[in-house]
Amino acid sequence: MHETIPASEIMVTDVVTASADASVSDAATLMDDERVSSVVVTRDGAPVGIVTEGDFATTLCERSDVGNLELADVMSAPLETVSPDSSVVDAVSLLRADGIEHLPVVADSRKGSTETTASRTTNDDDGELVGILTTTELSYFVPHLLHRSRKLEDRPPRRQVRTDTEYERDGWEFEYRGADESTVSVGDVARFSKEISAEDVEAFADATGDTNRLHLDAAYAAETRFGERIVHGVLANGIISAALARLPGLTIYLSQESSFLAPLSIGERATAICEITEDLGESKYRIETTVLDADETTVLEGDAVVLIDELPPGSALKAEAADG
Template sequence: MHDTIPASEIMVTDVVTAPPDATATRAATLMRDEEVSSVVVTRDGTPRGIVTEGDFLESLCERDHLEAVELADVMSTPLVTIDPDTSIVDAVEHLRTKDIEHLPVVDGAEDGDLVGVLTTTELTYYVPHLAHRTGGLGAEKPRRQVRTDTQYERDDWEFEYRGDDETTVAVGDVARFSKPLTDEDVEAFAEVTGDTNRLHLDEAYAAETRFGRRIVHGVLANGLISAALARLPGLTIYLSQESSFLAPLPIGDRVTAVCEVVDALGDGKYRIETTVRDGDGTTVLEGDAVVLVDDLPPESVLERGATTA
């Protein structure tokens, strides 16, 4: 699970640096020659700011005589840093909330030594959807009653759909599906799939692992996304799914899958941002799916099925 992976395991340790009195031309040359996207500005080994490729594209390219511009005058500061033990889940949150792409890693206090840098490039190997995740698209849409051609429902399952209308999928629509994931669910999943990893089935064994207890199979949690997508307006066909497992999911929690339509790709295809949260609202899984939404068969088909059942 990603919340157990520290920044120190994936950060780049060969950081390209320059002093505050170095010129912008020097920084650009370093980026080109070292094939990096940033230069960390340091004084006596302590990071003070950063200059990135984006700075040159957005502002520095408009300035004349870059050989006379010192980095101290153009670097981004105050610098957002993390320590080596910061989990990559928290690192992703820093990048998103600060709207940045580079995180210098500092050993110890705020004025500690620079030991590495973590960027979206390294993080997207573990959290691939980070590259294009958009988050909420705006105000929540009205709740709709959609036609869901599921074979059956349970009293402890809950589904909500919010969209422009009840018959079509549109960007900004959100589906939520929740149910408890019980011990019986975990045992049934293990039996059906053959995934009998003792981490999910043996309490004494699981207590000796990094999780300290039994947890739900990650793919079982991912299955709730499929359940939510199955209840979109129309007949939903999975084309692809990227998922990152951010935290362990305790057995017995009521788990909620949230699917938000973020892109219309044409020809009935849509990109969906997917999230699974535990009973406390903690995000345990997130990712992206691409689905194809076909028209539903006519309701007369359901009526014939009910007659012959």
């Protein structure tokens, strides 16, 4: 899971750098030659700033004196960095908060230091540049960097809708918020919640053949980075399918992309939140998907594309018979 993956495992270690007194035109040539999107600016070997491809596209291209400028005059500083021990989740949070796309990884050079701060502002003597994370690398692990879910209370009012599920169980909770109870539209939200028990995990392992001991053997799992048995990632993802099944109409999956951000402990209640974010036409919709654990930590996030058909005529007759 992503909260257990440190920056050091996915960072690019071959960082392109240039001295603070180098010219801006030299930096542009360097980026083109090395086929990179940024140059980390250094002074006496220590990272002090950064110049990116975006800087050239939005600001520097409008200046007529680029050839005479030094990087120290135009670099973004102070430099936001992460430590090698920072998790992928921490890195993504910093990128989102600061609206940046490049995150140098700097190891603390102070003797005996055990600093593992997720983020910090780097000054001239703060440490050694050991790598860099960009949205490109992080997108392989967390492709939905820009998703920002609204709070449920900010969404459309709650509606009770007719569903096409075969049965429900005590302990399963479903909530739907939408402008209309018979159709879906952008902004509608479905929320489904249930506890994932040890029996659920064992049944899933048997049904799929995924008998990884991490999910089934407590002694084995205790020796892993998680320290305990955890729910299969795909089983946690299945809570999303449960929420979508309860949207108005017959929901048919076309695609699903998910990033697994944190482990889900067995016995925890998992909650899927699905928000319709785009009407793609011809009854197809893009849906932002999130699964939270009992502490509302994001376990996974992503998006799905679904086709929503009308319910078959027989389902209405079946519902009437059940009511009778």
